[in-house]
Amino acid sequence: MSNGKILLVDDEPAFRQLAQSWLNQSGYQVETAADLSNARSKLASFDADLILLDLSLPPQFDPQHTLEALADFTSRPVIILTGHAERQLALDAIARGAWDFIAKPVDPDLLAVVIKRALNKHQLDNELKQLKQRVSAGGTGRLIGVSAAMDAMRTLIQRIAPTDVRVLVTGPSGTGKEVISRALHELSQRSDKPFVSVHCGAIPADLLESELFGYVKGAFTGADKDRPGLLKLADSGTLFLDEIGEMPLPMQVKLLRVLQEGTYFPVGGREQHKIDIRLISATNANLPDLVKKGLFREDLYYRIKGITLETQALSERSQDIPLLLQFFLEQLSKQHGQAVRLDSMALSWFLQRDWPGNIRELKNTLESVAAVAQDGVISMADISLLHPDASAAQLQNLQPQQGDSLLLDEAVQALEIRLIKQAMQQSSGNKSKAARLLGLSRQGLLKKIDRYQLAV
Missing domain, CATH: 3.40.50.300 (P-loop containing nucleotide triphosphate hydrolases)
Known part of the structure; x- marks a missing residue:
């Protein structure tokens, strides 16, 4: 089973052959192209999940020309392959929508990590788009x-x-x-x-x-x-x-x-x-x-x-909380005239609560802490002002990475992992039964277990 489709665009035949062989061995389906024109033609028939793109390509061999063409490819993650002297150009590429860049000669271990992160993020982005479409389908847009x-x-x-x-x-x-x-x-x-x-x-x-x-x-x-x-x-x-x-x-x-x-x-x-x-x-x-x-x-x-x-009750459908938070945060941003968001610890606190008052309590709590937050960023200090019972102990099941912001799509991922583990426990390891508990097909559950590399 393929881990994803990759289009490799590079003018060096030896590098294309070597990289294609290594990526194939890593489980990816790979097509190659030697220039931008050839890359566009390949994409017409090969629906790549990710593009590895060299900055200096024929016939111009001008990185600026590649940067100007970058918008044609950024509907999926683009990883720039660049020489050390082109570092500033690579940063310009990221500003134009590229996912990341890797200097040549390419370190295979680093490339593997960057590709995996990019594909996981791309898949999560696509799933969230589909979820939002489902949320707003058929005139039931507020049934989140x-x-x-x-x-x-x-x-x-x-x-x-x-x-x-x-x-x-x-x-x-x-x-x-x-x-x-x-x-x-x-x-x-x-x-x-x-x-x-x-x-x-x-x-x-x-x-x-x-x-x-x-x-x-x-x-x-x-x-x-x-x-x-x-x-x-x-x-x-x-x-x-x-x-x-x-x-x-x-x-x-x-x-x-x-x-x-x-x-x-x-x-x-x-x-x-x-x-x-x-x-x-x-x-x-x-x-x-x-x-x-x-x-x-x-x-x-x-x-x-x-x-x-x-x-x-909201406690029975906790996987809906991230999208509800996202919806209410968007409303608050419009009301406040600036972006309103939760920092990583505050988001963890919201995801951990049982919310006995359900959606009404969730919304009212978010509105109240947003009113005391500074610069539109809701922190645990803001929550503690209004909820003295808030404590780090409540966050033990969902700790964000130190110094990193836990985005809502990452919260969806964290919740999915937790719910999959709970379903597997409730079903005594029976994947078909766990899939039914989660409202998934068995194949859908197996894909998620594989993507999150869960030991279940």
Whole structure:
């Protein structure tokens, strides 16, 4: 099995032959070219993962000419081969997009390390691009995550959204139930109509009816004119009832009538109003338990639960945390007018947390520490100001390299390694079972084990 495809561009036949032989023995598939024109022709049929490029090539033998042509090749890593006297030119090449440079005569051991690092980084970059495309696919762009649970959620939303079936979104607080509901609306036939959100626990019980149904003039003290309710505002669109488990029983009866008959009466009114809405409800409560306790009507429960979508706690999909951090950091950078990032230790702290408050807690914590950070760089000192419990002991499972910045794509890699090891432990070393736990094919798991050189 090939470790990757390499195009070697050098005008010295002896060096091409020797380098090709050595690279082939190292497991790479290699094509060679003697000049830039020949290199472009080879790339038309040979999809190289990496290019080894000499600076002085015929017919001009002018490094500046090669530098000017470099942009044609930098869609994949380019490693410059250069003489010692051309060091400044090699640095110019890196400024123009080259990955690295190696002086001739080439040290095979150094070349092996540089090639491997470049290919690993290139593969991670491609995977992250694909992950971002999956994240934003099909109008569900704010459903951020690469876990099997998020992939399944996006698939269900894309299938359910075009219908008018009622949806009940369940799961812990802070897991994005309203985001899911908005995605259902945005992909529906009603996307150009209103999306009206009502938090059933945030409105006092004695006001909920008038807020939902509206009222007519004189219905009660202070009702000096007719006022439409939220149902009217949602007509032809989507009504989202958040924390529906907190809705008082008397209101449950009236909501049931709306769902059964498609009509309602404003408070104090005698004229019946027709309503056409798509209902999406959400709760962090166990509604069947509330039904047994007599706190939620059984008939209403079956009316609202056409299809149930269940969200997962963030602790159950920790591989989604790096992309969530990246998304929120991009938002904060726009708000602050400068780049906002986490240094390596701060990123490790965020990745280690259990986040019982889920995405909401993660976002709020990031926003608060960004507010006290200096020059847009969030450090452990900033975190400790607001979270005195933060300690180095919490970082023992994911320590960054000393003095190095742990980038988000590297965090994805670190998390993948940790999750693969956990899955292999849970499956007692059975790779097929571990692959299913990770939402991967067996071949996909084997590729990752090989890439990360894991002893499992």
